[in-house]
Amino acid sequence: MSETVAFSKNSVNVFFHILTKCNLTCTHCYINPGQHGNNTLSVDTVTAWLNLFVNKTRNDNLILLGGEPTLHPDLDKIVISARKMGYSSITIDTNGYLFHDILNKIKPDDIDFLSFSLDGATAETNDKIRGNGCYDQCVSGIQNAVERGFKTSLIFTVSNENIHELHMMPALLSHLGVNRFFIQVIGIRGKSGDKSGTPENKKLQVDRNTWMSLIPMVAKQVADLGIIVTYPKVFLKSTEIFECAGLVAENYFIFPNGRVYRCPLCEDFSLHSFEIRDNALIEKEKINEQDLFALNIPEGCVMNKLVQSGNLSYKDDGTPEYQIACCLLKEEVTPRTTAL
Ligand code: SF4
Numbered sequence: 328m329s330e331t332v333a334f335s336k337n338s339v340n341v342f343f344h345i346l347t348k349c350n351l352t353c354t355h356c357y358i359n360p361g362q363h364g365n366n367t368l369s370v371d372t373v374t375a376w377l378n379l380f381v382n383k384t385r386n387d388n389l390i391l392l393g394g395e396p397t398l399h400p401d402l403d404k405i406v407i408s409a410r411k412m413g414y415s416s417i418t419i420d421t422n423g424y425l426f427h428d429i430l431n432k433i434k435p436d437d438i439d440f441l442s443f444s445l446d447g448a449t450a451e452t453n454d455k456i457r458g459n460g461c462y463d464q465c466v467s468g469i470q471n472a473v474e475r476g477f478k479t480s481l482i483f484t485v486s487n488e489n490i491h492e493l494h495m496m497p498a499l500l501s502h503l504g505v506n507r508f509f510i511q512v513i514g515i516r517g518k519s520g521d522k523s524g525t526p527e528n529k530k531l532q533v534d535r536n537t538w539m540s541l542i543p544m545v546a547k548q549v550a551d552l553g554i555i556v557t558y559p560k561v562f563l564k565s566t567e568i569f570e571c572a573g574l575v576a577e578n579y580f581i582f583p584n585g586r587v588y589r590c591p592l593c594e595d596f597s598l599h600s601f602e603i604r605d606n607a608l609i610e611k612e613k614i615n616e617q618d619l620f621a622l623n624i625p626e627g628c629v630m631n632k633l634v635q636s637g638n639l640s641y642k643d644d645g646t647p648e649y650q651i652a653c654c655l656l657k658e659e660v661t662p663r664t665t666a667l
Pocket residue numbers: 349350351352353355356357358393394395422
């Protein structure tokens with residue numbers, strides 16, 4: 328069954344970059360040290376900041392990110408602390424290197440998902456994007472995690488550099504025993520944003536026809552194998568209504584220099600909504616991203632038009648052919664259950 332996941336009013340998603348350091352240099356990395364700093368936060372600071380967002384009366388979902396979060400020597404302590412605080416779900420996003428023996432320091436019950444990033448079904452394609460040896464390392468990381476009883480998910484960031492291998496993912500996911508599959512769309516930010524005007528990066532995002540035909544088809548094939556699939560909607564149909572998550576949902580993207588964004592597409596700019604200073608959450612002065620959320624334009628998402636307008640198309644009269652959805656709007660495809 329495929330359905331659009333409406334923005335939830337009763338849950339908060341906290342995307343916490345506990346450090347920006349990474350062992351890899353992926354060609355599409357969205358981390359921007361000029362905007363996000365290069366600190367590694369101490370456990371005490373992470374705990375104090377996590378406390379700013381948790382509220383036991385609703386669902387608080389925590390996603391621990393980097394850089395590479397397993398490079399943090401105290402990731403295990405951060406996980407335990409977040410669980411005690413009352414976060415209802417905890418996910419660690421990793422490139423698969425699993426530093427500091429993390430699989431031996433936490434138990435499968437301590438987290439909900441260990442989420443691996445793989446950007447190709449073969450080493451050839453993945454390693455061109457993520458670096459030599461990454462494919463083997465990530466696959467072996469998944470296998471180790473599955474063997475030890477961790478629930479795993481896999482994130483595949485689709486671009487024109489790897490979409491030709493997306494159809495090979497159902498077999499690979501099934502072989503690896505992955506529980507969830509996230510298809511992402513490449514964002515023109517971070518390193519990709521740096522080169523957005525260059526010929527090699529101009530066409531990183533796949534076109535609308537390809538996205539709307541191929542992504543749902545592969546998602547269904549994966550769901551038929553019993554694996555839940557989530558992917559961003561990107562292109563709205565004429566019957567669908569545009570909504571900006573910045574106005575109707577609570578998502579926080581926290582960086583180790585204290586910046587807190589509500590919209591990932593704003594992360595290359597000093598447009599964050601809040602700053603954490605002395606462990607307190609302070610509203611940032613205007614102009615910030617919240618001023619953009621309220622703008623109503625025929626193309627849908629304002630930030631999309633500003634930073635990655637290559638996915639827009641216009642009719643002869645100058646009106647857009649379709650609207651671009653909020654990048655946080657997802658479609659979820661769940662495996663069919665057989666009635667008894
Ligand atoms: S693994 Fe993540 S943080 Fe590290 S370089 Fe790649 S995209 Fe950037």
